[in-house]
Amino acid sequence: MSRPDRTIYMDNNATTMVAPEVLETMMPYFSALYGNPSSMHSFGGQVGKAVRTAREQIAGLINAEAEEIIFTSCGTESDSTAILAALQAQPEKRHIVTTRVEHPAVKNLCRSLDSLTGHKHRVTELPVESDGTIDLQRFEDSLTDETVVVSIMWANNETGVIFPIEEMAGIAKNRGILFHTDGVQAVGKIPIDLARVPVDFLSISGHKLHAPKGVGVLYVRKRTPFVPFLIGGHQEQGRRGGTENVASIIGMGKACELAGRHIVKENTTVKALRDKLEKGLLEKIPNSLLNGHKSKRLPNTANISFEYVEGEAILLHMDRFGICASSGSACTSGSLEPSHVLRAMGVPFTAAHGSIRFSLSVYNNEDEVDFVLDKMPGIIANLRNMSPFWQNR
Numbered sequence: 365m366s367r368p369d370r371t372i373y374m375d376n377n378a379t380t381m382v383a384p385e386v387l388e389t390m391m392p393y394f395s396a397l398y399g400n401p402s403s404m405h406s407f408g409g410q411v412g413k414a415v416r417t418a419r420e421q422i423a424g425l426i427n428a429e430a431e432e433i434i435f436t437s438c439g440t441e442s443d444s445t446a447i448l449a450a451l452q453a454q455p456e457k458r459h460i461v462t463t464r465v466e467h468p469a470v471k472n473l474c475r476s477l478d479s480l481t482g483h484k485h486r487v488t489e490l491p492v493e494s495d496g497t498i499d500l501q502r503f504e505d506s507l508t509d510e511t512v513v514v515s516i517m518w519a520n521n522e523t524g525v526i527f528p529i530e531e532m533a534g535i536a537k538n539r540g541i542l543f544h545t546d547g548v549q550a551v552g553k554i555p556i557d558l559a560r561v562p563v564d565f566l567s568i569s570g571h572k573l574h575a576p577k578g579v580g581v582l583y584v585r586k587r588t589p590f591v592p593f594l595i596g597g598h599q600e601q602g603r604r605g606g607t608e609n610v611a612s613i614i615g616m617g618k619a620c621e622l623a624g625r626h627i628v629k630e631n632t633t634v635k636a637l638r639d640k641l642e643k644g645l646l647e648k649i650p651n652s653l654l655n656g657h658k659s660k661r662l663p664n665t666a667n668i669s670f671e672y673v674e675g676e677a678i679l680l681h682m683d684r685f686g687i688c689a690s691s692g693s694a695c696t697s698g699s700l701e702p703s704h705v706l707r708a709m710g711v712p713f714t715a716a717h718g719s720i721r722f723s724l725s726v727y728n729n730e731d732e733v734d735f736v737l738d739k740m741p742g743i744i745a746n747l748r749n750m751s752p753f754w755q756n757r
């Protein structure tokens with residue numbers, strides 16, 4: 365079967381297109397401007413200056429200071445760096461609080477800490493409500509005198525559900541507990557003001573906000589104890605060894621500047637498209653359900669279960685029309701287990717298996733939403749006609 369003549373990309377929580385302006389900004393740093401930003405000569409110095417601009421652009425998006433920005437290779441490295449640095453700050457404390465719905469970058473790290481460090485840790489994975497939200501009282505009750513760090517994502521990659529990070533970070537701060545948030549899905553989609561939200565660490569990934577893959581940021585608040593994860597040269601003021609991925613860093617700076625300009629559009633135009641898509645699908649297709657809180661949610665994400673059909677099968681049929689989305693998390697595809705996020709929310713198996721995540725961006729338009737609304741009812745009806753679960757429900 366040949367590829368459809370156009371791609372309708374609604375999988376922006378998995379990765380995003382590099383913005384044309386970002387690519388253009390990066391290009392000279394692959395050719396003419398190849399100097400090492402750490403060099404003493406002015407040829408390298410001009411590159412160092414551009415890296416500094418990128419640091420300021422990123423700090424500007426989250427209302428931080430440029431010195432609080434550390435460049436990494438990805439969101440995963442940022443998550444690992446933050447959690448391991450926090451553990452080393454107070455090695456006598458061995459209790460960590462996180463949630464059952466974290467990205468594997470946090471979830472699997474927390475589960476590997478004992479073998480990684482040679483010490484026994486106690487990890488509390490907080491449950492979530494059926495709408496994916498978290499109970500603040502339960503969070504507060506989970507903190508003990510042994511708790512060294514909390515790691516809770518700002519927004520969930522699968523459902524888009526937003527956690528009350530400002531309140532939770534405040535509670536942790538009052539008890540002298542370090543707070544890390546995986547902000548990979550939140551930054552660029554909702555306004556973030558770190559002057560108001562007292563987190564110690566925040567992770568960002570380039571490729572989730574229209575910069576390239578393979579570059580990330582770890583925000584570390586001034587005076588928060590820190591030890592590097594990658595030990596080597598004096599780059600990043602001794603906080604992360606390794607020669608800077610200059611072009612990608614500069615691209616990420618530009619992407620953050622663009623994200624700042626697009627944040628209103630993200631919460632008006634993109635949200636309106638998402639709402640139209642979501643409402644249309646739920647109305648046109650029987651036995652379809654929204655996963656996640658109706659309003660405490662990213663403006664671009666709709667996670668919908670189509671009962672009694674397989675998500676993977678739905679994706680294959682969507683693919684024939686050039687429509688890209690995900691079933692659960694891209695990382696869990698390939699296994700038959702339904703996503704750990706939907707399981708934590710108690711979504712029944714018949715619904716969890718048929719869940720599709722649509723994640724939009726400023727590059728989507730209404731024509732695309734209409735096209736998807738036109739095709740989906742037929743796809744689901746055809747699959748249900750072949751499904752014994754549907755016939756015998």
Ligand SMILES: *Cc1c(COP(=O)(O)O)cnc(C)c1O
Nearest residue numbers: 438439440467469521548549569
């Ligand atoms: C994508 C993602 C990551 C991992 O980022 P990479 O740059 O791909 O390593 C971490 N957390 C969340 C919430 C994500 O969506």
